[in-house]
Amino acid sequence: MTARTRRIALTVNGEAVSREVPVRQNLVDFLRHDLGFTGSHVGCEQGACGACTIVLDNETVRGCLVLAVQADGCEIRTIEGSDDLLSDLRRSFHALNALQCGFCTPGMLLSAQELLQANPAPSRQDIRDYLSGNFCRCTGYQAIVDAVAEVAARRPGGITS
Amino acid sequence: MSIGASVPRDRAKRLLLGRGNYVDDISLPRMLHLALVRSPYAHAHVGAIETREALALPGVIAVFTAEDLEGAVSSWRAEHKLFPAMAAPEQFALARDVVRWQGEAVAAVLANSRAEAEDGAERVSVDWDELPAITDANQALAPNAPVLHDDMSSNLAFETQVTAGDVNAAFADADHVVEEHFRFHRHSGISLEPRGIIAAFEPSESRLTVHQSHQTPHQQQDLYARLLGLPEHKVRVICPDVGGAFGLKHHLMADELVACAAARLLGRPVKYIADRLESFLADVHCRDHEVEARMAFSDTGEILGIQVDDLFNAGAYGQYPRSSIAEGNQISRLTGAPYRHQHYRADVRMAFLNKSILGHIRSVGHPIACAVAERLVDLGAETLGLDPIEIRRRNYLDGDDFPRTSSGGVEFEQLSFNGCLDRALEIVDMTQFRQEQTELRAQGIYRGIGVATFVELTAIGPEYYGEGGQHISAQETCLLRLEASGTVRCYTGATDQGQGIDTGIQQVVADALGVALADIEVISGDSALCPVGGGSWGSRGAALGGEAALRAATTLKRNILNIAASLLQKDPSDLSIDQGVVVDGRSGAAHMAVSEIARIGHFQPYSIPEGINADLTVTERYASRGRLFLAGNGLQIAIVDVDVDSGMVTPLRHVVVHDCGRILNPLLVQEQVRGGVVQGIGAALYEELRYDEDGHLLTGSFADYLVPMAGEMPDIEVAHIETPTKTSELGAKGAGEAGTAGAVGAILNAVNDAIRPFDATIAETPITPPRLLRALGRI
Numbered sequence: 001m002t003a004r005t006r007r008i009a010l011t012v013n014g015e016a017v018s019r020e021v022p023v024r025q026n027l028v029d030f031l032r033h034d035l036g037f038t039g040s041h042v043g044c045e046q047g048a049c050g051a052c053t054i055v056l057d058n059e060t061v062r063g064c065l066v067l068a069v070q071a072d073g074c075e076i077r078t079i080e081g082s083d084d085l086l087s088d089l090r091r092s093f094h095a096l097n098a099l100q101c102g103f104c105t106p107g108m109l110l111s112a113q114e115l116l117q118a119n120p121a122p123s124r125q126d127i128r129d130y131l132s133g134n135f136c137r138c139t140g141y142q143a144i145v146d147a148v149a150e151v152a153a154r155r156p157g158g159i160t161s
Numbered sequence: 162m163s164i165g166a167s168v169p170r171d172r173a174k175r176l177l178l179g180r181g182n183y184v185d186d187i188s189l190p191r192m193l194h195l196a197l198v199r200s201p202y203a204h205a206h207v208g209a210i211e212t213r214e215a216l217a218l219p220g221v222i223a224v225f226t227a228e229d230l231e232g233a234v235s236s237w238r239a240e241h242k243l244f245p246a247m248a249a250p251e252q253f254a255l256a257r258d259v260v261r262w263q264g265e266a267v268a269a270v271l272a273n274s275r276a277e278a279e280d281g282a283e284r285v286s287v288d289w290d291e292l293p294a295i296t297d298a299n300q301a302l303a304p305n306a307p308v309l310h311d312d313m314s315s316n317l318a319f320e321t322q323v324t325a326g327d328v329n330a331a332f333a334d335a336d337h338v339v340e341e342h343f344r345f346h347r348h349s350g351i352s353l354e355p356r357g358i359i360a361a362f363e364p365s366e367s368r369l370t371v372h373q374s375h376q377t378p379h380q381q382q383d384l385y386a387r388l389l390g391l392p393e394h395k396v397r398v399i400c401p402d403v404g405g406a407f408g409l410k411h412h413l414m415a416d417e418l419v420a421c422a423a424a425r426l427l428g429r430p431v432k433y434i435a436d437r438l439e440s441f442l443a444d445v446h447c448r449d450h451e452v453e454a455r456m457a458f459s460d461t462g463e464i465l466g467i468q469v470d471d472l473f474n475a476g477a478y479g480q481y482p483r484s485s486i487a488e489g490n491q492i493s494r495l496t497g498a499p500y501r502h503q504h505y506r507a508d509v510r511m512a513f514l515n516k517s518i519l520g521h522i523r524s525v526g527h528p529i530a531c532a533v534a535e536r537l538v539d540l541g542a543e544t545l546g547l548d549p550i551e552i553r554r555r556n557y558l559d560g561d562d563f564p565r566t567s568s569g570g571v572e573f574e575q576l577s578f579n580g581c582l583d584r585a586l587e588i589v590d591m592t593q594f595r596q597e598q599t600e601l602r603a604q605g606i607y608r609g610i611g612v613a614t615f616v617e618l619t620a621i622g623p624e625y626y627g628e629g630g631q632h633i634s635a636q637e638t639c640l641l642r643l644e645a646s647g648t649v650r651c652y653t654g655a656t657d658q659g660q661g662i663d664t665g666i667q668q669v670v671a672d673a674l675g676v677a678l679a680d681i682e683v684i685s686g687d688s689a690l691c692p693v694g695g696g697s698w699g700s701r702g703a704a705l706g707g708e709a710a711l712r713a714a715t716t717l718k719r720n721i722l723n724i725a726a727s728l729l730q731k732d733p734s735d736l737s738i739d740q741g742v743v744v745d746g747r748s749g750a751a752h753m754a755v756s757e758i759a760r761i762g763h764f765q766p767y768s769i770p771e772g773i774n775a776d777l778t779v780t781e782r783y784a785s786r787g788r789l790f791l792a793g794n795g796l797q798i799a800i801v802d803v804d805v806d807s808g809m810v811t812p813l814r815h816v817v818v819h820d821c822g823r824i825l826n827p828l829l830v831q832e833q834v835r836g837g838v839v840q841g842i843g844a845a846l847y848e849e850l851r852y853d854e855d856g857h858l859l860t861g862s863f864a865d866y867l868v869p870m871a872g873e874m875p876d877i878e879v880a881h882i883e884t885p886t887k888t889s890e891l892g893a894k895g896a897g898e899a900g901t902a903g904a905v906g907a908i909l910n911a912v913n914d915a916i917r918p919f920d921a922t923i924a925e926t927p928i929t930p931p932r933l934l935r936a937l938g939r940i
């Protein structure tokens with residue numbers, strides 16, 4: 001079975017990219033193995049764990065559920081291209097030990113950022129519910145919730161609890 | 162003081178930037194990808210394997226079966242010399258003739274990409290001849306059951322008994338006896354990053370270099386050397402960033418061994434990354450126990466005796482190199498361990514059957530031992546009309562009871578059951594809870610509270626595997642190197658999968674040596690660079706790795722001060738080091754920087770007189786002596802709501818009070834304990850590897866195998882009591898088992914407390930809605 005390929009052109013972390021890709025390749029594999037953006041992880045390839053979370057045209061998606069060819073013409077942002085946006089979340093995650101092995105962390109950060117954009121003053125349960133698509137096996141989730149809540153309180157328009 | 166401070170981890174910064182370096186992030190020139198052809202049957206004869214079609218596919222480079230690996234890799238048996246009667250059938254990297262569990266691999270396809278390797282695996286055709294499968298331990302031990310292994314006369318792999326006192330007499334004389342039949346279903350570690358390896362072989366040097374997502378690089382180095390017939394110093398195992406492990410990644414896995422053998426046969430690097438379905442199917446699993454237990458009480462609520470009968474299974478083979486007996490063994494040693502009873506008997510039987518191999522996953526045996534005893538204590542309280550807190554108070558080992566060898570044969574130095582309970586009751590107001598519970602019941606809301614006391618066995622001593630004949634180090638070694646600039650490299654045999662032991666060790670060295678944290682780098686997870694050690698398992702990093710680091714830092718400090726004293730014409734005992742500066746021991750006045758001594762030590766050694774110990778690279782080791790484990794303890798309280806119409810259980814609040822001796826870093830311990838609790842809640846309520854009668858796995862995805870997510874988890878309050886161990890200078894005990902050890906018991910008791918008004922009980926986990934509704938008689 002020769003894998004069929006197609007050429008795609010897209011923007012990844014602000015850079016224009018054009019590549020010939022197998023039509024069956026998913027987006028996260030393309031980002032990781034063809035472009036070297038290994039910050040997005042693969043935990044299930046079943047759309048369930050959230051480790052492969054990336055931002056596609058300003059919305060988080062599961063990189064394992066999108067084919068690379070579907071991203072033709074799209075704008076992609078991965079954890080590697082999110083430095084400015086996430087610096088306060090990163091600081092809180094670090095200070096509060098909201099990660100252990102770090103495998104879930106890039107996905108967690110991108111989901112948390114999306115939540116805070118949509119809802120600058122989330123309750124703890126809001127945070128828990130929003131992050132419920134991101135599996136973490138190491139932490140008790142609590143430090144993650146604490147970190148996101150702390151950032152929410154600090155950002156302009158956020159809650160101060 | 163750095164020890165005891167909440168220091169965040171250095172490594173976390175890189176992980177937060179998405180700059181982790183997990184095995185699948187690594188790629189080597191001309192690397193091949195491995196996909197495995199796995200048995201769709203739980204039990205079958207393997208006939209002819211046809212590989213031509215696969216080999217004809219583009220990108221497919223080779224297909225290997227068991228025959229091709231003959232001579233390239235040896236077989237093994239999961240023996241343990243402390244249990245000489247334990248059956249240990251022969252195992253092969255790829256199954257030959259018979260497969261004994263669904264997912265066992267029979268052929269390996271190597272291709273230029275993983276997708277092409279999978280295409281190839283689909284085209285390998287195997288003549289399977291399905292055999293009857295055994296999926297239940299009772300069925301396995303039935304008199305007429307088919308026997309799984311040719312060289313055995315039954316499926317009984319091992320049986321053992323632990324006794325103390327006269328349990329029959331205790332039960333005969335008891336005023337009250339409670340009993341329960343428990344079932345703890347099978348689950349696993351489910352690290353988010355699946356198992357993975359890249360094996361590279363350099364034929365001209367007979368050198369195997371392995372990058373593997375693993376906890377124990379030196380153990381793997383030894384195993385790969387022996388099984389592949391290579392000199393050990395030509396095998397290097399590097400564990401880069403590891404995406405969670407939980408015991409899952411400290412075993413030999415046949416799949417990874419196949420990758421090594423293929424790399425050697427082909428002279429090209431081979432990558433294998435398990436996908437999620439393969440992880441569910443072919444990872445080692447845990448639990449799957451059926452326990453019959455009873456507890457005898459006097460009229461005053463004194464526990465007189467405990468009897469436990471544990472039937473479990475090892476899956477199809479024993480797990481290598483540690484064997485599969487530990488879970489049953491821990492249950493036989495730990496059940497009822499917090500209590501003062503004198504009469505005890507535990508019988509354990511382990512069967513072989515047609516499921517994946519049972520291994521050592523976080524908190525081996527603890528959650529079962531804890532849940533069984535704690536449920537029986539609650540049943541006793543109910544029978545006697547006593548409060549669950551009061552009955553525990555009357556029976557806890559306390560003060561003068563220590564030191565003590567428990568009825569299960571474990572040595573306890575000093576444990577703090579009452580102290581933990583006192584602290585927990587400051588956090589949870591029981592009187593208020595009971596009031597609330599009554600009011601809520603009137604409104605049709607069924608809220609329950611459950612207490613579970615546990616003993617946590619950590620930092621295993623060297624005798625267990627040493628006498629067992631396994632090449633597993635229970636010793637830890639630390640090598641410290643003062644660089645010429647005065648900064649320090651610390652090489653440890655302990656490994657870090659996110660727990661933060663690197664940081665803990667850094668803190669120990671900083672304090673003991675007197676240098677700043679930022680001037681110390683800890684290097685771990687490389688079998689060629691790091692001193693031989695055990696890696697991480699069984700909560701050993703702080704207690705053993707920490708103590709070895711303390712010793713090494715003390716020695717290095719002595720040598721630095723020897724040099725300083727000779728240069729300053731002073732007595733070394735009058736000097737000390739503070740913040741990287743040699744100071745006067747009494748006045749604290751600065752003499753000279755450590756960096757200056759490093760410079761002289763490395764570049765002007767002629768300035769240092771002969772005959773003084775001036776080594777600036779030092780190694781020290783530590784192994785506990787004369788004690789199988791270092792026991793810690795703790796207690797958990799769970800509060801849950803039960804929806805008696807849907808059978809759903811909602812955890813509302815969870816409290817842990819934990820004593821792991823001296824704490825190196827509270828920030829790290831706290832969330833590690835919480836993570837353990839969440840895994841325990843998963844086991845109590847959601848996680849189950851279900852098989853049908855034919856031994857087919859029914860839970861091959863996260864849609865079927867439920868894991869706890871943030872939304873359904875409660876906040877978890879963690880408090881600590883510190884009873885440092887006196888067996889080491891540092892005083893730390895392990896902390897990794899505690900969360901998981903107690904959560905199942907606490908949730909089980911809380912659910913039973915909630916459904917008390919219905920005269921219903923449940924003793925099976927996970928407590929799924931159908932099971933709970935059946936217990937309530939609603940379906």
Ligand code: FES
Binds near residue numbers: 044045046053062065
């Ligand atoms: S890898 Fe995409 S959701 Fe798990």
Ligand code: FES
Binds near residue numbers: 102136405
């Ligand atoms: S930190 Fe390991 S999975 Fe979240």
